[in-house]
Every structure is written in structure tokens, then in C-alpha cells.
Amino acid sequence: MFDKELFEKHVATSWLGRGFYFFEELPSTNSYAKKMKDDSSLHGAIVLTDFQNSGRGQSDRKWFVEPDKNLTFSIIFEPQKADRFILLTLACALSIAETVYENTGIKAVIKWPNDVILNGKKVCGILTESQFSGDNISRLIIGIGLNVNQQAFYGELEGIATSIKEESGEETDREMLLAEILQKIEYRYRQWNQFDTKLVKQINEKMIGYGQWTNLLLNGKELEGTYKFLGVNEAGQFVALDEDMNVKTYSYEQIRVEIE
Numbered sequence: 001m002f003d004k005e006l007f008e009k010h011v012a013t014s015w016l017g018r019g020f021y022f023f024e025e026l027p028s029t030n031s032y033a034k035k036m037k038d039d040s041s042l043h044g045a046i047v048l049t050d051f052q053n054s055g056r057g058q059s060d061r062k063w064f065v066e067p068d069k070n071l072t073f074s075i076i077f078e079p080q081k082a083d084r085f086i087l088l089t090l091a092c093a094l095s096i097a098e099t100v101y102e103n104t105g106i107k108a109v110i111k112w113p114n115d116v117i118l119n120g121k122k123v124c125g126i127l128t129e130s131q132f133s134g135d136n137i138s139r140l141i142i143g144i145g146l147n148v149n150q151q152a153f154y155g156e157l158e159g160i161a162t163s164i165k166e167e168s169g170e171e172t173d174r175e176m177l178l179a180e181i182l183q184k185i186e187y188r189y190r191q192w193n194q195f196d197t198k199l200v201k202q203i204n205e206k207m208i209g210y211g212q213w214t215n216l217l218l219n220g221k222e223l224e225g226t227y228k229f230l231g232v233n234e235a236g237q238f239v240a241l242d243e244d245m246n247v248k249t250y251s252y253e254q255i256r257v258e259i260e
Helices: 004-010 029-037 085-104 164-168 172-195 196-204
Strands: 020-023 046-049 071-075 108-111 115-118 121-133 136-146 213-218 226-233 238-241 247-250 253-259
Touching: 004 020, 004 172, 020 108, 029 046, 029 071, 029 121, 046 253, 071 172, 085 108, 085 121, 085 136, 085 164, 085 172, 085 196, 085 226, 172 196, 196 226
Parallel strands: 020 046
Antiparallel strands: 046 071, 071 136, 108 115, 115 121, 121 136, 213 226, 213 253, 226 238, 238 247
16 A cells, blocks of 8 residues: 555655645546645645546546556646646656656656657556636646556556556555655646746657657548657647648647657
């Protein structure tokens, strides 16, 4: 079982994760986070479970994980403005990719728009959901599923998912790993909040296909011709160059990179 006391002993953030809610089992940490009462600020709160029995990914895909093996948690943010959320999602992916590399020496990369890839397989998925009060953003919830010590994957994940232990051969301390991830995310959040252009550059350098000519899928259909993936811009939009040297921008709901 996740050792909350050990985690709290090692976490070194200023505000992220200082509100920490642990459950042995939940259907979905994102769903729970959305229902939490907000009599006071929940900015930076973490909801973590040892077993998420109804986890969801993009397009409501199921995310099945073994209990007591991984990190399945949601972060609650209360940002001032309702924009650039995909950039914050990618900043979280960057933080995880960096932490995985520092712990294993294996290069992890970001797959647009919300996955972390290790040795060609998915090690982490991220689901971002927002809540509004009228026209104002009240809560942004970023759900993260990171495969840590699980070594067998079934169903939709068979053959496409991996874990830190599967690739490194070493058991990873989940409490220490989470503390390291949150420290990086807190730093990246500050960059995001301050419109730091270095964040965009650092995200792009970690993205699969960045700077390459590739095929693109728009709403599931392959676009004609090839496109040079220019990464994301400061608004978090996907940017590509077509064969006529025209710059195209897309929202994350629309576009996918097709890498051989």
C-alpha cells in the first residue's frame, strides 16, 4: 500500500500536494476530484488511489491497472484564466518524462497530446478535465496514470503499454517518485503561469516527431501530403508546415501525428 507518511516526509514542494487525499480504491480520481467541495481553495490538492477500478483515458478509453503497483492520481488546479490548458497538460508530461529519465537513465518522450512513451510503449497517460462556474474556470483537473512496478498488461493495453520496472528491471519507490514528480510539476506550473517561453521549447524538444516530416490524422482521417511537425506554440496549439510552406495550427482534439 502507498505509504502516505513516507511521501509526506519526502515531498519538498511549496504548495503542490500539500493537500493530499489517499484512498485504497476509487472508481476514478478525476471523478472524485470533480465532486470535492470547494468551501476553501483546493489549488494544488492531490487525489491518489492505490487501485482505480474505472479509470478513463482520452475518448473514454478504459485504463486498467493492478492495485498497489502504480501511481494513479489527479491534481486540482485553480488557474486564473481558462486557456492554454493543453500546454499545462504537456508540462506535466514533460515533468514525468524528466523524472523517469533521472530514475532509469532511459529516455522518455512525449506523444502528442497527452502520453509519455518509454522504449516505444506507453508508460503514462494524462486526462485533463475542466469545471466552470458560469464563464469562469473554477477547477482544472489533470489525471495521471503512471505505470511504475506493474509488469503484465491485458486487454487494450497488451502490447502497447509498459512500466518503469518493465524497462529498467528495477523496483521503484512510488512515494519518492511521486515527490520528485510533484516538485517538477510545481516548477513547470510556475513557468506556465508566467508565460515562460522556455517551457514551450523544452516541451517541443521532448515530443515525438518534432522537426520531422510526417503524416497527420485530422479527426481520424489521414491528411493528403506530408507535414513538418513544428511542435506546439505558446497557446498550446499544434503547429505544422505543409509542403507548400504554409503554417497550419490545430487544436488537440483535431489532430494526431502518425509516426512509423
